[in-house]
Amino acid sequence: MLQFFKYVLATFVGIILFFFLSFAILVGIGSMFSSDEEVVINDKSVLKLDLNQPIQEVGVDNPFSDFGGMFSGNNDVVGLKDILEALKNAQADDKIKGIYLKTDSPEAGWATLEEIRHQLTEFKKSKKFIVTYAESYSEKGYYLASVADKIYLNPVGGIEWNGLSVEYSFFKGTFDKLDVKPLVFRVGEFKSAIEMFTRSDMSEASKKQSSELITAINGNFLKNISASRGIPVPQLQNLADSLGVENPKAALNNKFITNLGYQDELESYLKKELKVEEKKNISYVGVSKYLKGPAKVKEGDFNKRIGVLVAEGEITSGDGGDDNIGSDKFVKELKEIRENDKIKAVVIRINSPGGSALASDIMWREIQLTAKKKPVIASMSDVAASGGYYMAMGCDTIVAQPNTITGSIGIFGLVFNVTDFMNNKLGITFDGVGTSPHADWPTATREMTEFEKSMIQKSVNEGYETFTRKAAQGRRMSVEKLKSLAQGRVWSGVEAKQNGLVDVLGGVDDAVKIAAKAAKLSEGDYRVRYYPEKKKPLDEFFNKMIGDEEEKVTAKNLGELAPYVKMYKKLMNMGGMQARMPFEMVIK
Template identity: 45%
Template sequence: MSFFKQVLATITGVFITGIILFFVFIFIIAVLIQSSSSDKNAPTPTNSVLYLSFDFDILEKDEPNPFADLNLPLGVATKSMGLNEILSKIKAAKTDDNIKGIYLNPYTVGGGFATLKAIRDALVDFKESKKFIVAYSEGYSQKAYYLSSVADKIYLNPEGSIDFRGLSSSTMFMKDALDKLGVDMQVIKVGTFKSAVEPFMLDKMSDANRLQVTSYLNSIYDAFLDDVSAGRKISKDSLRHYADAYLIRNADAALTYKFIDGKLYKDELIAEMKKRLDISEKKDVSVVSISNYNAIATDNKDGEEIAVLYAYGDIVDGEGETSEIGGDRISRELRKLRENDKVKAVVLRVNSGGGSALASDIIWREVTLTKKVKPVIVSMGDYAASGGYYIAAAADSIFAEKTTLTGSIGVFGLIPNLKGLMNDKLGIKFEEVNTGKYAGLMNSPDKPLTAEEKAIIQVEVNNVYQTFMDRVAKGRNMSIAQVDSIGQGRVWTGDQALQIGLVDKIGDLQTAIKSAAAKGKIDSYHVQEYPKSKDKFAAIFSTSKEKIKMWMFAEEMRDYHKYMTEMQRLLKNTGIQARIPYTIEIY
């Protein structure tokens, strides 16, 4: 009888829990509907200031997060915005009579320098309207100051800080930790500079890797100084001196060296804003955050259609997630665009450090076929390297920002040997029966590769590299020898890539779109973005358990989750890979 009582109690508990979860789900739907209907057409108040703080993740393209506006635990309400949406809203604010200026309030800013360059250029364009841009912060990181240097006036809290000491890039090496765990990462690669696997093989940078990092970091720094110099009217030589001596650390120094225009507390800043807006001291400043700004659409559907296809994130086999480049999904999108007579040209926007060599080749094939039918222009974001460059190589022309990281023409295979961990530390052993000499190749996690097996895999890696070079050679009108000389896995900036023939021009997405129109002899056009975004409600049902787990993981690990994610990514993708170290961090 006791047993049946416990079973009945369990069933009742599960039933009640299911009802509660159902009503919670209905509540979330209701809140989303209410939020969507109330905010969709909310007008911008007159005499307003557009507020940009960048206290959110900057993605390549806007992705609907159904939980972003809800105060939910576990990190699932993480806010983000797509670069495309940010640029669109700044452009709309330029001609919006209700927006009188922009208030920049950055502290730290995510994203790579190519992303920041695009935002900064949009702010430069905004200034042509003669509207003001004022920057204020309690402290500026280097990326935050880079953006703020475009402002008419830059202010800093009197006790605030400013960070200006040159750029730095660091890499975490895990070999010693893996050795202690008994994990041997068996690496088979092609390319002197193919550094994606170094954290698993070495306990420090190789000389070749240090050479390439030094090269591309200095190239990015040069572009960084160019823009800051232009914005603040300070010579590049002076900026280098200030950074090398680390003279700009606090508000007094920043004012002395003309990095800021004044030291203000927040109340003093508000008073200045009121003067700019010509409102009384008793009246509040109307501030509209960029995330809530309902920009008035100025684009129409007149003229021919130019498609912008976004390909960003890891390149993976199959469909992939929204923030990944699934070989099947992106190649299918290209095929649809090729067969769509309404689409007269395609701009492929690439922001990827690479991934699966097979998926890269599948996408490359569709780019090649599409180019035979209509113009295909590539626009590169922060990254378009390794597999990211592979899928770009066949385009009619390639545009990159000066600070884009590209190239990295090389491949590798990564096969973990867990013998030390499984056998020695955990006492777990595997036995296998095979019908042939190589039948069990890479089947047992505790079995190291033999010399013969390594040779077999090396042949396949070499073949993929040869194919990769062939794709680049044909796409860029080079010889295999020329590609190999600038390949070997070496990473280049967009500025360097222009000099060696890997890209055609320095320019942003809009420049690439204009080039596509010129190539297709299109006088009047409108732009349509692909893949088309899901709405909030569809996103609820497509939010996988795996994605929610990653949100929770990121919330718990904070700044360290990127390193664990990179390890997980490389361990999961144990086939032949064409990628750079995706977590290149520049501070």
């Protein structure tokens, strides 16, 4: 009888969940149908730019985000494209009187921040205000906040001001304990992507390139803040070295902020600026809603388009997924763009640390074919390194931000010998037969011979020669000079511009203008279209919900081991030769 009641209860709960989900879907579908309703922007509105979230190249709308509960983890994903478009529209929109910037700790790379910061400075030319408030500012958050006219900081908050750093994880000790032997095949002194498996610390070459890279990015960071706040660069550096901005009062005394105060005090200031009565609410409008409103930057001729093809994530063969670049999918998309006569020029927007060398070469070929028919410009985002640079070097012109991470021209191969692990830890052994001495090569279940290892190294060497030869051809420089810049070394955008790996410093808008000029299109006479086209909200919602649930289940079942399983999955994607940048470089 008890078992019977258990089944009845389970069925009842299942029915309730089914009806709830069905209702939510119907509401979501209804909200999509009603999305065509005109959005009214009130007079004296303030554009609320909340950047305290992950920022992708292209955003995703979720029709269920307002429901909370089981949908709370599926909020809209803000897109850089949308942010820039909203700022341009707001600059010319009389109903938008200013911007309220929320930028405590944005989750974005330095080049993405550079794009946003540049557009904020352009917005200020309209003589409209930018204000910001935070309980505390990270260095990334303050980089954006520093352009504001009024910078409010909570009186008991703080600013992170201690310089930039990078930190890497090393797994040699883990592999030693597991009796796993990584076999590494590489070309290039600086190709340090594999050091995490073979060392317990950074090599001198890796330290050199990492130090020079963050020094270059820090120089651009300080220079721009100095220009905005009127604080000399040496003083900014000294304050970081001495931890001189240790509390809100020190931040105020050193002119990092304009006001110590709470959010209600900022809102009182805004109401005075807007001439709104204290008892009334400020008319805030978010990016997503604002872009659905009537204010639009005038678009040009529909038959004259600049296509911006976004390539974001690691590079892999096949179709790939939402968070990586599949070579088959990329080739199909680019071929359609190439054959569309209404698209007069192409911008390849790259945000990738690289990945499969084979997939990178396949995409390079498709870019070359497209460049024979119409102008193709590369626009580098946060990172366009190794395989990401492989794509860019096939373009007519390469545009990068000063703090883009690029270069890393090199190849490596990685094979794990798990014989001792399987035998000593699990008691599993291997044996077999073949029709030739190397029928099972390459293998992870026996020690490879020196001859077999030399054959893998030979393939890596050949891959490196192909990479450098094509890069030299694309950069119109000698192979010898190109190789002096290669060896797997990463560069900042500034350094890459100086050594000839990049043509122009700027953002995606600069790349679009260069593409338009190459296609002989006049300003205002063309439209910009992003590809692949934005996903339908309902499709994206279910994809994300399934992905989030899988991640939650993994984290719940594995606990502290979950990050290592994630790393294992990444290792499994490193089959074959890799054109991948050193480490996962997070500058903070």
